[in-house]
Amino acid sequence: MSIAKRLSGLVERNPNSPPDEADMRSWPFLTMVLIGVSISVPFFAFGGQLGQHGDFPVVAAGIVIGSLLLGFWGIATGYVGVAARLPTAMIIRRTFGTRGSIAIVAMMVLSSFCWFGLQTQILVKSISAILETQLGYHLDQRIGIAVVGALIASTAIIGVKAMGKVAVVSVPLLLLATLVPLGIALHHGGLVTLFAARTIQEPLGLGMIVSVVVGAEVFGCSINPDLSRFLRTPRDNATAMFINYGVAFPALLVLAAALGIMYGNADLVATMLAAGIALPGLLIIILATWTSNDKNLYASALSLAALFPRVERWLLAAIAGVLGTCLAAADILGHFIVWLTFMGLLIAPMSGVYVADFLLARHLYTPDAAEPPAFRWLPLAAWAFGIAVGVATLPRANVGLGLFELTRAPTVDALLAAMLFLFVAGRASRRAPAVAL
Template structure:
């Protein structure tokens, strides 16, 4: 077998081709990917912050409620992905039309670039913190690009490599993270910790639910990228429940408990305080690798909608280069607010394609023609994004004019779905009247 043919068999090719029977997987594949993505420095910082704003006993109920809502939404979008057998960026071509999908794909790409850059920069900072080194600009640049090249290698290969990395990494991550938890619980009286009042200003139940759901709305919207590989609806249901109703609450509550015990939401600081500083480096690298693998993979899928003639693996390499450059530029301090606003633009995409898929009939069948621009879905997406901005509090860069569900990204999704139904019915009535006339 030639090197070229071996490369062709190893590397996942065009995302425009529907997933074949040989590429289909069980629900364990979805769980491994999601758990690998969830175990990362930002999630532990997120869970740790929740633990500092609500007592652990109260936090359990709020996290479980948020997880239940995520499961419902993720199953809905995941089921569409399993039925359509194409990634989100290709699916929305039927929803928004060729030109409309280009705008959607650009938004999805920007979000993936941003998260890759943020996580890579946090990885580099953690490595230097563990090594107790004050790096020069040159050394930081070298390590950033080395980390970007390492993490992009498996994403370039495709979903096969993603699965293998997570199957290896996830058990190791869970094992190493369990160490500081077991040490803490062996040294502490558990009951007072669970009832202890939060050390910082308390969050309400609804606020925590909205924070948990809102932080995963982008994952919900682009879940077809992974669920297209699942065999049956049962796999979608089992994988979604295990990922978001079991694994996610466990990880969030564990990180919250560690923050209460060690007085810090910094995973590196917690690992060092527990006396496992050396394994902490392995955890940080593997955790960032599994998370950024998915970021790169999804960015390449989105870029495929913009540049259909370029191979997916080549787009992945380009995405890795851009994401690494973003990390080297120090994007962390400037991009978080932008990512919040991007979330308001991504969530309505899911609302629109969910409604359109069930109303679309044969539009999503293989070989169905693609319109140049579909006005109703595009207007519904813009309207949903604007509504989310109106419900986003002013202190989070929103307008703060009204409140619906207390989850601005969910508000945007629901508004876009409802607006698409209304616009589709109106346009359908006008077409019917014109035909009769």
């Protein structure tokens, strides 16, 4: 068999059709990919920033509560993928209509591009800082971004097979290595430094910490069908979500917050330099970003496939890699926490609508279902209502309206409001079982 044919066999095709039996997986596959996605440089920067905005007990409690909410939501969104055997973008097409879904899918593509560019840029900055301080070598960051972007894109172009193999190799190493800075900090300062009184600039309350945690990961939860469609049973989905969001995700994020408090910064590279493990940490950073950014690029390619169904998925992944790399080169780093909050307010109600619509009208999500209409106005109205509620409950200090409070987590408010709107409006309609409005 020629090399071209072997490569052609490796590349995943037909993303809009149910997976073949040979492509089906059990829960360890999804678990390893999800944990690999969680362990990334921005993830630790995010946890470190949370540690700068509250006392450790409050931050840890907010992380655990937010993670549990994500776990329940991950089971729900992942189940839709297992049942429908379709990627998220095609599910959204069934929910909002062929034309009504275009703006939402485009928003998902943009979010994936931003995440890919953000992580690639942070990775190259980290590599550059370590090489400069440890070896005295100056790395041209534009060249570094191009090389790193191409390497990460290679496995996303192939598809879930390559993603799974990278995760299996990297996750055990990453889990072990992230404990080293914590052990060093505990050896030198003990738990006193973690719980010591300190001045907190711009403190966040428990509700906002929960909201930010949910907002940071709600996009990942919302696109769970991209991978859960490959799982054999709903039990595989529930097991993977429980292990990731019930155990690994909160444990790692609490660890990141603790490191941020104990080392006094949210910069993973600075933490590794302070701990004296910069060079070994370079491999950790590369693997961490690779496993995480794979999923971002893969998700953007699947979303693009819904907009351009005649173009091969692998080619869309390559194009997405080029565009995401360009964003990294253009320096997209900015207001991280604010961006995550608003992404949560836009995406959380979207996933709430497609889960509610699936429960109300499951027959619309079967492989042999008829083509949806151009617009499904009731789901679109539910999505808009959820966003409006989220903005209304977001405090003014966080660039919201701050009109009233519900759960004290605006992202959760937006999700629940969208679901409730669709359930109530759907049942009030005579055509509630189809929810075809």
